[in-house]
Amino acid sequence: MADKPRKLPQEVFAPWEDxxxxxxxxxRNVTKRFGEFTAIDDLTLDIYEREFFALLxxxxxxxxxxxxxxxxxxxxTEGQILLDGQNIAPVPPNLRPVNMMFQSYALFPHLSIWDNIAFxxxxxxxxxxxxxxxxxxxxxxxxxxxFARRKPHQISGGQRQRVALARSLAKAPKLLLLDEPLGALDRKLREDTQFELMDIQEKTGTTFVIVTHDQEEAMTVASRIxxxxxxxxxxVDTPARIYEAPANAYVADFIGDVNLIEGTATRTGEDRCSVRFAEAADPITAECTADLSDGIxxxxxxxPEKILVTADRPADRAxxxxxxxxxxxxxxxxxxYHVELPGGQMIKAAMTNSTRLDRRDFTWDDRVWLSWRxxxxxVLTE
Known part of the structure; x- marks a missing residue:
């Protein structure tokens, strides 16, 4: 029997690591002021071709x-913005290889879908x-x-969103800017459309920059956030790194659910430390960086999903x-489960309901054990 051809591993897209x-x-050191108010403060950032980049x-x-x-x-006000190595400050909006898709879609109601795209x-x-x-x-x-011959009012909100996207991509811009593009859609349609956006971005190879305050949306669509x-x-990092290795407490708190416990760290090994946070509770054992100082x-x-809730103390958890x-x-x-520890610290744990009509193992006021690896x-120092 002939050997089956081996499937080659998919190439990882990470130009920021090259x-x-x-x-x-x-x-490059961009600052933008409006009178006394500083909206952008000495910002330096690189975005690469074919990225789906989220500003969150x-x-x-x-x-x-x-x-x-x-x-x-x-x-x-200060600094430079370069597009393909060219300073774009003196280039007017209509001459930039950039298009923008607004939350309102801004379609022409009197034109057909075909003519909107052709405009x-x-x-x-x-x-x-x-x-x-x-x-x-x-x-x-x-x-x-x-739907080419229909007018915008004759199609659904999700279809109008796709018309706006088609019109934005028709001129083959190097860069497409999306300003809260899914904000007008209901939750289910928004989730479906996120994957459509990703598919279209991958097929066209256009660089997308999306502005959103929706963490889940950014985590779903973006190559980096x-x-x-x-x-x-x-x-600035990949969604997985932002979630699993936040740079500070602000990022950890902004992205997803998290328990933040303030305490004092003591080194117990080369890359291990204990965090004491309440006199009545045992210290937490954790990984930490090599430069962490004792007593900091x-x-x-x-x-929450990293925490196991059990009736008895598990023997295999640190x-x-x-x-x-x-x-x-x-x-x-x-x-x-919101669980109060000795000393008053509240911890949130999340457990998957893996079977239908699962019997509740715990109820209010039960004593339970929270455990994790x-x-x-x-451990965050900022």
């Missing part, structure tokens, strides 16, 4: 200002046959062929703390 890779977008943060953190500077609607191409005075070919290509890409706060980038104040971050259940939340796929949490 010192030879040239960024498509470069923010609360309202007022500066992410929309960054996008408006890329689009040409605002100019930096920018007609303004560029392309030949009719090239316009037709490009519009048909965009309709196929976004699966809108059968920049978490912002008060005009500064706090951490730290924040210990542990995700950390085991006894407490009392104060609250229980049933969320369908998981149940959450020493590698499950992160």
């Amino acid at each position: 010192p030879e890779a040239k960024p498509l977008i470069q923010f 943060g609360p309202s007022g953190c500066g992410k929309t200002t960054m996008m408006r500077m890329l689009a040409g609607f605002e100019a930096p 920018g191409l007609k303004r560029d005075k392309l030949p009719k046959d090239k316009i037709a070919a490009r519009v048909e290509e965009m309709l196929r890409l976004t699966r809108l062929e059968k 920049a978490v912002m706060n008060h005009g500064k980038i706090v951490q 104040a730290v924040t210990y971050a542990i995700r 950390n085991a703390l006894e407490g009392q259940i104060i609250d229980i939340g049933y969320l369908g796929n998981i149940s959450t 020493e590698t499950a949490g992160v």
Whole structure:
């Protein structure tokens, strides 16, 4: 029998780890002020070709200002923004190889879907046959062929979102900016559309930069995320690294559910330490960096899903703390337990409901053990 051909491993897309890779977008010490208010504060950032890059943060953190500077609607007060090595500050918005898709979609209600997509191409005075070919290509890409002759009010919100995306991509921009593009959609449709966006971005190879305050959306679609706060980038990394290895307590708290326990660290080995947080509770055993000083104040971050809830103390876990259940939340796929430890520290644990109509093992006021491995949490000094 002939050997089956081996499936080659998929190439990992990570140009930011290649010192030879040239960024498509470069923010170089960019500051943007509006009067006395500093919206962007001495920001330096590289974004690479074919990235799906997310700017994530609360309202007022500066992410929309960054996008408006890329689009040409605002100019930096200080510093430079380079696109393909060219300073784009003097280039007007209509001459930049950049397109922008707004949350409102901004479709022309009196034009058909076909004509909405063709609008920018007609303004560029392309030949009719090239316009037709490009519009048909965009309709196929976004699966809108059968809606081509309808008006925007005759299709659903998710379909209008795809029309706006097709129109934005029709001119083949080097960079597409998406400003909260899924904010108007309901939750189920938004989740489905996130995967459609990823698929279209991969097929076109266009660099996408999305502005969002939705953590799950950023975690789903992005190759990398920049978490912002008060005009500064706090951490730039892949979704997995942002979640599992946050740079500080702000990032840990902003991304997903987390327990943050403030305490004092004492080194117990080359890469091990104990974190004491309450006199009445046992210290936490954790991994830590080699430069951690004894007696330093730290924040210990542990995700709820890393914690096991049991009636008896497990023998195979580095950390085991006894407490009392104060609250229980049933969320369908998981149940959450709010457990008070000696000293008053509240810990949230999440357990998967793996079988249908699973019998509740615990109820309010039960004494339980919370346990986790020493590698499950992160010791943060900021």
